[in-house]
Amino acid sequence: MAKHEVTFPIADPAEIMKLRAGDEVTVQGHIIGIRDRTQIRIFDQGVEPPMNLRGAFLLHTAPNVRKVSEDAEGRGTYEKICIGTTTSARMVRFTEPLGEQYGVRAICGKGGFPDEAIEPMRRLGMVYFAIVGGAAALETTQIEEIEEVMWEELMPECLWKFRVKDFGPLTVGIDAHGNSLYHDVQESAQEKLKELFARL
Amino acid sequence: MSTLTGTDLQHAVEDAAAHLYVWALKDIPQDLRDALAAATARETSVTGQRVLQTINRNVNIADEEKNLVCQDTGIAVYTCRVGEHFPLHPTRIYEALRDGTARATVEHPLRSNAVHTLTRENTGPNIGHRLPIVHWEFIPDWDGLDVKCVPKGSGSENMSFLKMCIPADGVKGIKQFVLESIVGAGGKPCPPGIVGVGIGGTADYAMYLAKEAITRPVGTRNPDPLVAQLEDELYGLLNETGIGPMGLGGDVTVLQCHIEHADTHMTLNPVAVNYQCWAARRASVHVDAQGNLDYDREF
Numbered sequence: 001m002a003k004h005e006v007t008f009p010i011a012d013p014a015e016i017m018k019l020r021a022g023d024e025v026t027v028q029g030h031i032i033g034i035r036d037r038t039q040i041r042i043f044d045q046g047v048e049p050p051m052n053l054r055g056a057f058l059l060h061t062a063p064n065v066r067k068v069s070e071d072a073e074g075r076g077t078y079e080k081i082c083i084g085t086t087t088s089a090r091m092v093r094f095t096e097p098l099g100e101q102y103g104v105r106a107i108c109g110k111g112g113f114p115d116e117a118i119e120p121m122r123r124l125g126m127v128y129f130a131i132v133g134g135a136a137a138l139e140t141t142q143i144e145e146i147e148e149v150m151w152e153e154l155m156p157e158c159l160w161k162f163r164v165k166d167f168g169p170l171t172v173g174i175d176a177h178g179n180s181l182y183h184d185v186q187e188s189a190q191e192k193l194k195e196l197f198a199r200l
Numbered sequence: 201m202s203t204l205t206g207t208d209l210q211h212a213v214e215d216a217a218a219h220l221y222v223w224a225l226k227d228i229p230q231d232l233r234d235a236l237a238a239a240t241a242r243e244t245s246v247t248g249q250r251v252l253q254t255i256n257r258n259v260n261i262a263d264e265e266k267n268l269v270c271q272d273t274g275i276a277v278y279t280c281r282v283g284e285h286f287p288l289h290p291t292r293i294y295e296a297l298r299d300g301t302a303r304a305t306v307e308h309p310l311r312s313n314a315v316h317t318l319t320r321e322n323t324g325p326n327i328g329h330r331l332p333i334v335h336w337e338f339i340p341d342w343d344g345l346d347v348k349c350v351p352k353g354s355g356s357e358n359m360s361f362l363k364m365c366i367p368a369d370g371v372k373g374i375k376q377f378v379l380e381s382i383v384g385a386g387g388k389p390c391p392p393g394i395v396g397v398g399i400g401g402t403a404d405y406a407m408y409l410a411k412e413a414i415t416r417p418v419g420t421r422n423p424d425p426l427v428a429q430l431e432d433e434l435y436g437l438l439n440e441t442g443i444g445p446m447g448l449g450g451d452v453t454v455l456q457c458h459i460e461h462a463d464t465h466m467t468l469n470p471v472a473v474n475y476q477c478w479a480a481r482r483a484s485v486h487v488d489a490q491g492n493l494d495y496d497r498e499f
Contacts, residue, residue, distance in 0.1 A: 001246055022247060064271055064311040081309070084271030087355045087388050111355065111388035112447055132254040132446055133355060133390040134479040136271035137262035156311060169254060171247050171448055181247070182386060185449040189383045189441045196379060196437055200372045 009055035010105050016125050019172045021179035025129060026168040030147070031108070033061040033160030035086060038151065039094045050150045051159050053102040057129075060086045060109035062156040065146065078146045083162075084136025087111045088128070099124035110134075112173050112182035121174055128174035130181070142167045204490055209288045210296045212491035213345070217300025219495070220349035221276060222308055224483035225268045228259060229498070231418045232455075232480050239392055239445075239452040248450025255445075255478060270479040273310045274351035276301045276332035279415055283342030287489055293345065294334060302327045313354070335412065345487040350415050356477040359389035362407055365469040374399060374471045375434060381473045382438055382454065387447020390477035392455045394418060395438060398472040401462035409460035410474035415482060416458050417498060424461070431459050455480075 001022045006015055007029040019025065032051060041047045063083040067076045088109030095117045098104040105126055107113075110133030117128065131139070148161035174180040236259070240252040262269040278297050282290060305312055305325035314328040315321060323329065361381040365373040378397055385391075398409030421428040435457040444450025455478065464470065486494040 024250060061271075062311070064268065064273070064309070066309065082268040082271045082311075086272070087358065089388055110390065110446065112386065130387070130446060130448060132251050132258070133387075134270040134272075134353070134477055135254050135258035137265060137267045137269055138254065138258040140267060140271075141261060141265070169250055171250060171446075173448070181448050185443060185447060186383075186386060188449075189443055192441055193379060193383055196440060197376055200375050 008057035008106065011055070013055070013105060013125055016105055016127055016176050019127050019175055020177070021172050021175045021181050023172045024168070025170045025172060026166055027057060027164060027170065028166070029164065031057040031059050031162050031164055031167065033063065033162060034058050035060060035062045035157040036090060037154050037157035038159055039091055041151065041154070043094055043097055049102070049159060051148070051161065053098070053104050056104050057106040057108060058098065058104055059162070060088050060091060060107070061160065062086060063160065065156070076149060076152055078149055080140055080143055080146055082136050083140045083143050085110045085131045085133060085139065087133070088113055092117050095126070096120035096124070099126045108170060115180065115183055117174060118178055118180050118183065122176055122178040125176045127172055127176055129170040130173035131170055206288055206292065209491045210292050212493060213288065213293055213296035213347070213487060214300040214303070216347060216485045216487060216493050217278070217297045217349065218304040218307070220347065220483045220485055221301055221304040221351060222310070223495075224349050224351055224481040225273060225310070226262055226266060227483075228269055228479065228481055229417065233259065235418045235455040236478065239455060243445065243450050243452045245444060245450035247448040248445040248452060251445035251448065252452070269481065270353060271311065272353040272355065273305070273313060273326065274353045274481075275313065275357070276326055277335070277350045277352050277411070278332060279335040279337070279348045279350070279412070281337045281339050281346040283339045283344045285343035285489070286345045287343070288345070290336065297332055297334060297347070298327050301325070301332050335408070343489040346484065347487065348415060348482055348484040350482045353390070353477050353479065356389035356393060356475040359385040359475040360407065360410070361473040362403060363471050364403060365471055367467060367469050369469055371430070373469065375437065377471050378434055378473055379437060379441065383441050383443060385475060386443060389475040390479065391443060391447060392445055392452045393478045394476040394480050395434070395454050395457045396474040396476060397434070397457065397459040398474070399459060399461045400464035400470060402468070403470055405462055406470035406472035407474065409462060410472040413458035413460045414474055414476035414480070418456050418480065420458070422459055422461070427459050427461050431457050434459075
């Protein structure tokens with residue numbers, strides 16, 4: 001299992017192809033926070049996201065923040081309190097359109113995506129990064145600044161732009177070659193269950 | 201001797217609730233830290249080690265930075281043991297818990313998660329219709345109050361399961377349902393955590409008992425030896441499934457399995473599973489009849 005450092009938004013998509021399920025990854029650069037309501041607005045209500053998502057790394061989050069100021073148009077500036085990651089499985093249906101329509105390359109969350117994400121991620125050259133759910137105190141120290149917040153009315157499910165340093169360790173849960181750790185673990189656990197049931 | 205008014209006592213309980221909520225979110229109990237350390241010592245997979253070491257690092261950073269362990273401030277759940285002679289009525293205890301929850305949310309500030317179930321609009325600072333949730337127990341011949349705060353994260357709460365097994369399914373049916381529930385949950389509830397199981401009673405009461413089970417100190421055993429034996433057995437079996445830390449595969453799938461039971465109808469065999477994530481936050485206080493608070497007390 002190799003270790004990688006990757007900067008987002010990704011300049012060379014070929015870098016995604018180097019990542020294999022199980023590899024450890026540390027991320028630099030900028031990542032974009034997104035959640036259920038943010039994606040419902042984009043895809044179910046047809047509202048164009050006011051941020052460029054090409055080559056982006058999306059994080060399934062809804063942070064604890066403090067509003068520090070407001071500009072003349074009423075747009076707020078926020079500082080972090082505690083930023084962590086939510087369960088991804090609820091948002092799996094947005095994977096394909098995020099890659100196809102907006103060029104997103106990486107989605108990061110906890111708990112994994114079900115198998116329906118494997119084929120679109122392979123076809124569109126995307127990866128799923130597994131973060132350690134609940135490890136928000138650590139994650140907060142790796143987010144240097146909240147640079148931009150759009151759709152504040154969806155607070156805390158806005159579109160967030162974070163600048164990060166040494167974000168991780170992440171594990172490649174699903175790679176762009178059709179491999180999923182979640183699929184493999186579930187398959188062997190189901191086999192194991194048969195053996196355990198026989199023993200009961 | 202000074203006279204304590206009901207209002208003073210209500211304020212004391214409110215202060216306690218506000219403190220417990222934030223304390224629980226920032227400082228996880230020692231028994232949980234020990235369970236996480238033991239899990240790290242026996243995990244052999246590379247990804248499992250990566251996850252557990254990150255968890256331990258996170259707990260230490262939360263201590264150093266005085267930050268929340270996890271960003272999900274949860275749904276505030278309290279368990280109250282109210283003495284028969286405690287001089288504040290439960291209606292006022294409930295008000296105090298609600299006001300304390302709201303105050304902590306506004307003052308810290310904490311993320312507010314409470315929404316109307318149909319409109320999904322926020323209903324207030326982690327309070328709303330029937331929020332927070334309180335479990336009550338009434339204790340005869342006593343004048344004290346014990347309050348435990350368990351902020352319950354949604355990632356694990358979403359992994360709750362109920363099955364009305366039939367009597368002919370027996371204990372085997374209970375074991376199978378717990379095993380398939382936890383395997384099916386995979387990495388979603390932030391394993392390795394505490395599997396709470398409620399058996400017996402009615403459908404609703406089985407789930408209530410499953411929630412009680414996850415609020416116990418990690419690794420405690422049910423006083424009924426038959427139930428305790430089932431806890432041991434399920435704990436062992438669950439850790440053979442290979443789901444592993446965060447569902448990425450490994451030896452440690454659960455930190456513990458706790459079971460609470462009630463007697464049931466001869467035709468019923470209910471089994472409920474309620475999952476508590478690895479960040480199994482809880483904090484307790486004892487309030488005496490004079491309103492003195494003792495935060496060290498666990499129950």
